[in-house]
Amino acid sequence: MAAGKHCKNPARFMDMQILRTGISLIVLLIAGIHPLLAGEISHRAGLELVSMWGTSSYEITFNDGTSRLEWPMNMKAVRETYVFTYNDRLELELGLISNAWRKNSDPMKDLDWIDESSNNGRAFHGGLDIYSQSELDSKILMINADARIFFFSYRPVAFGLLAGYNYQEMDYRAYNTAQVGYGPWQDHTLLINGPTINYGLEINSASFGLSCRLNLDNTLVITAEASALPYVKATDEDNHLRRSRVSHSACKGRGTELSISTIFNIYRNWNITTRCTRSRISTSGDQTQYWYGDDTGSPQDDTGTAVSNIDARIVQEIFQIDLGLGCKF
Numbered sequence: 001m002a003a004g005k006h007c008k009n010p011a012r013f014m015d016m017q018i019l020r021t022g023i024s025l026i027v028l029l030i031a032g033i034h035p036l037l038a039g040e041i042s043h044r045a046g047l048e049l050v051s052m053w054g055t056s057s058y059e060i061t062f063n064d065g066t067s068r069l070e071w072p073m074n075m076k077a078v079r080e081t082y083v084f085t086y087n088d089r090l091e092l093e094l095g096l097i098s099n100a101w102r103k104n105s106d107p108m109k110d111l112d113w114i115d116e117s118s119n120n121g122r123a124f125h126g127g128l129d130i131y132s133q134s135e136l137d138s139k140i141l142m143i144n145a146d147a148r149i150f151f152f153s154y155r156p157v158a159f160g161l162l163a164g165y166n167y168q169e170m171d172y173r174a175y176n177t178a179q180v181g182y183g184p185w186q187d188h189t190l191l192i193n194g195p196t197i198n199y200g201l202e203i204n205s206a207s208f209g210l211s212c213r214l215n216l217d218n219t220l221v222i223t224a225e226a227s228a229l230p231y232v233k234a235t236d237e238d239n240h241l242r243r244s245r246v247s248h249s250a251c252k253g254r255g256t257e258l259s260i261s262t263i264f265n266i267y268r269n270w271n272i273t274t275r276c277t278r279s280r281i282s283t284s285g286d287q288t289q290y291w292y293g294d295d296t297g298s299p300q301d302d303t304g305t306a307v308s309n310i311d312a313r314i315v316q317e318i319f320q321i322d323l324g325l326g327c328k329f
Contacts, residue, residue: 040087046273048079048324050097056170056201056316058236058249060287062307065114065129069238071172071199072106073318075099075140081273081326088158089150097142101173104136108174108197116184125183132179134196136172143167148211158213162225168203198239203316205232205281207257221263229255234283234314244293244303249312253283261322269329275322280315287312 054073059066077099084092112130116122143166150160174197181188209227216222232255238247259277266272287310291302 042085042328044081044083044085044271044326044328046079046081046083046271046324046326048081048273048275048322050077050079050320050322051075052077052318052320054316054318056314056318058201058238058312058314060247060249060313061311063115064118065112067113068111069199070109070111071170071201072104072108072136072138073170073316074104074106075138076102077140077142079322079324081324089153089160091146091148091150093144093146093148095142095144095146097140099139101137101139104138104172106136107133108136108172108199109133110177110179114185122184125185128182129185130179130181130188132177134174134177136174138170138172140171141167141169146207150211150213156215156217158215160211160213162207162209162211162227164207164227166203166205166207168201168205170201172197172199174199192242195241197241199236201234201236201314203232203234203281205229205255209257219265222260223262224260225258227257227259229257229279229281232281232283234281234285234316236314243291243295243297245289245291245295247287247289249285249287249314251283251285251312251314253281253314255279255281263326269327271326271328273322273324273326275320277320277322278318279320280317283314285312285314286310 052073052075055070056073057068057070059068077097079095079097081093081095110130110132111128114122114129116124144164146162146164148160148162150158152159173195175193175195177192177196179188179190179192207227207229209225211223211225214222232253234249234251234253236249238249240246257277257279259275261275262273264272286308288306288308289310290306291304293303295302
């Protein structure tokens, strides 16, 4: 992650172990049943270009007010997909979305509502007190492992169940911050050149839902799915470089996901694939802040100070469109 790797964090290590174990079990399952069902098996691999839009935000509430940081999800990436199918009824899918560091087209937004009663000399102000925007570099890694079983089929329509596990990691580097203070906070208006924040977010989630598939003469296959995410775990690290402060949030919650995808066969086993997905999660938990150096924004030396049990919420909403080429073999 941009703010530093976390291999020493036991919770994150366990999440990665669970992910690796799940993928390994699927691979072993495919390898194990392949010799037994060789006449009934097919494979599909594909490469897709991904465009996504949305926002991933975290909000904390403490004695002095509320602060919310909004990180844009406007990114381009590549998706690699492998699908194992048995008898058109059982389907196992592995997907990987990734990109390299690149400049984000939208800025990070930081909004602060401050309780003036705890700040001597500040008159009451009822609206937004401090707002800032920062330029960004970003990258993303998303891994999904899904299983579908179609238990009812009445050609050309089939209905089934979907279960999956998803891992997501986003990293941001914020710099060149423009900040504006309103009302009694006008003295906080300033420009900061250079790096300001490194931010990393990891999300683990499990999904369960319904899948409906329409197969038109094996030429066009349309799949619509609706899933609930009953388990979502989100952890992040926010390193405020100019304030020598690092914050860690740990949140849990739920989410939903809707998708529609198509496979259009164009020549022999080659096909064009499309996918449109909308997902949303909402989680809540606690944040801990630690000052590893002197905070220039406070009058005293804060080095070594820590504050815990800060109310935190991590919310994410993404709209995603994929377009690619696949091959069945």
